[in-house]
Amino acid sequence: MSVLDWVSGRVFKFVHGNNLVYNTCWEDPRLDRVALELKPTDNVLVITSAGCNALDYALCSPNHVYAVDMNPRQNALLDMKRAAIKSLDFEDFFLMFGEGYHPRIRQLYKEKIRKELPAWSQTWWDKWIKFFADPNRPFYFRGTSGAFARIIKLYTDRIIRVRPHIEAALDAKSIEEQVEIYEKHLRDKFWSRPMRFAMGRDTTLSMVGVPKAQRRQVEQQYKGGIVKFVQDSVEAVFCKLPLADNYFWRVYMKGRYTKECCPEYLKAENFAKLKGGLVDRVSTHTDSVQGFLDKHEGQISRYILLDHMDWLSDKFFPLLELEWQAILKRAATDTRILWRSGGLKTDFLDRVNLNVNGQSRMLPELLTHHEKLAAELHEKDRVHTYGSFYIADLKV
Numbered sequence: 001m002s003v004l005d006w007v008s009g010r011v012f013k014f015v016h017g018n019n020l021v022y023n024t025c026w027e028d029p030r031l032d033r034v035a036l037e038l039k040p041t042d043n044v045l046v047i048t049s050a051g052c053n054a055l056d057y058a059l060c061s062p063n064h065v066y067a068v069d070m071n072p073r074q075n076a077l078l079d080m081k082r083a084a085i086k087s088l089d090f091e092d093f094f095l096m097f098g099e100g101y102h103p104r105i106r107q108l109y110k111e112k113i114r115k116e117l118p119a120w121s122q123t124w125w126d127k128w129i130k131f132f133a134d135p136n137r138p139f140y141f142r143g144t145s146g147a148f149a150r151i152i153k154l155y156t157d158r159i160i161r162v163r164p165h166i167e168a169a170l171d172a173k174s175i176e177e178q179v180e181i182y183e184k185h186l187r188d189k190f191w192s193r194p195m196r197f198a199m200g201r202d203t204t205l206s207m208v209g210v211p212k213a214q215r216r217q218v219e220q221q222y223k224g225g226i227v228k229f230v231q232d233s234v235e236a237v238f239c240k241l242p243l244a245d246n247y248f249w250r251v252y253m254k255g256r257y258t259k260e261c262c263p264e265y266l267k268a269e270n271f272a273k274l275k276g277g278l279v280d281r282v283s284t285h286t287d288s289v290q291g292f293l294d295k296h297e298g299q300i301s302r303y304i305l306l307d308h309m310d311w312l313s314d315k316f317f318p319l320l321e322l323e324w325q326a327i328l329k330r331a332a333t334d335t336r337i338l339w340r341s342g343g344l345k346t347d348f349l350d351r352v353n354l355n356v357n358g359q360s361r362m363l364p365e366l367l368t369h370h371e372k373l374a375a376e377l378h379e380k381d382r383v384h385t386y387g388s389f390y391i392a393d394l395k396v
Helices: 003-018 029-036 052-058 072-087 090-099 105-116 119-132 143-159 163-170 175-190 193-199 202-207 212-221 225-239 247-254 268-275 289-295 308-312 317-330 347-351 371-379
Strands: 043-047 064-069 282-286 300-304 331-341 353-356 359-362 367-369 388-394
Touching: 029 052, 029 300, 029 331, 029 371, 043 052, 043 289, 052 064, 052 072, 052 282, 064 072, 064 289, 072 090, 072 105, 072 119, 072 268, 072 282, 090 268, 105 119, 143 163, 143 202, 143 247, 163 175, 163 247, 175 225, 193 202, 193 225, 202 212, 212 225, 212 308, 289 317, 300 317, 308 317, 308 331, 317 331, 317 347, 317 353, 371 388
Parallel strands: 043 064, 043 300, 064 282, 300 331
Antiparallel strands: 331 388, 353 359, 367 388
């Protein structure tokens, strides 16, 4: 291991091992709903992240959604959302998770929310409920990714001074208007030499959850490397996709959602459905995917693995194989698996060797890919920061 790799790994471990990293999900569940084809009998496993998408899947009324994450702070965030749904009315809930600020949050937490939380989450939120208490620094500028978003906001507002043009782009009535604003007022100013330098640093990438292994994939597979990839992703969002319903980018550019542009769980009619019982179909589990599956006794028919296999593909490849062995063990007859990658392909999966009824089988032999559907959905991805998207059925 080189010195740079060692330093990068230590920085990433520190960031992810000591902090709430994600304060909102950075995967588009609108694509997932189409890809998953959820049924009332489905049991779903999703890596928790910020929990937004676990609640989104619950709105499709599957049998159960198991939210699994090795970072207990991410599960504490979903526990907070679940507890707030159960104990608050919609307006108070939207102030918390829509505006990211509630003037009476400490009182509401003490009197209504706290008792609905499990023990570990109670202890964590006793210290960090202040995340919702400052109107000048709302919840979406908290945590590691939120700190990064806040830095970008300071850069756009005080250094390059393009806030009016960002607001205009968010309010644009057409993609053509977005393109004009971006090309005329944003592109050259935003992509300054210091910004391009920062986007190429491992410390910066660690704040938004990009480990060294994933960066290496992008560098090897994308012409122009990681900085060009990030620049092209931003330009696709501003110039190819409508910003009107892009709540992913809106929340990090403004620090809050609106009732017209927000995740599904923040809409009044969906809040009512969750409060009416669907939220009870969601549970949190602090564990690895393999660890959860080894302890779980039932079958899982839908898996949403995000991009975490990129993380395991390099120095933790044996763990990747053990994870797939556990998936195979708990898979139902109609299992479907979604994953994303920072790279343009996940050819490291071609090396995964599994034991199937006493025989050695390579993973690609057990997967039926839906390449056309995945490609069509990937083009519509409102986040647009992943290099590739995969939908596969598992033959069991």
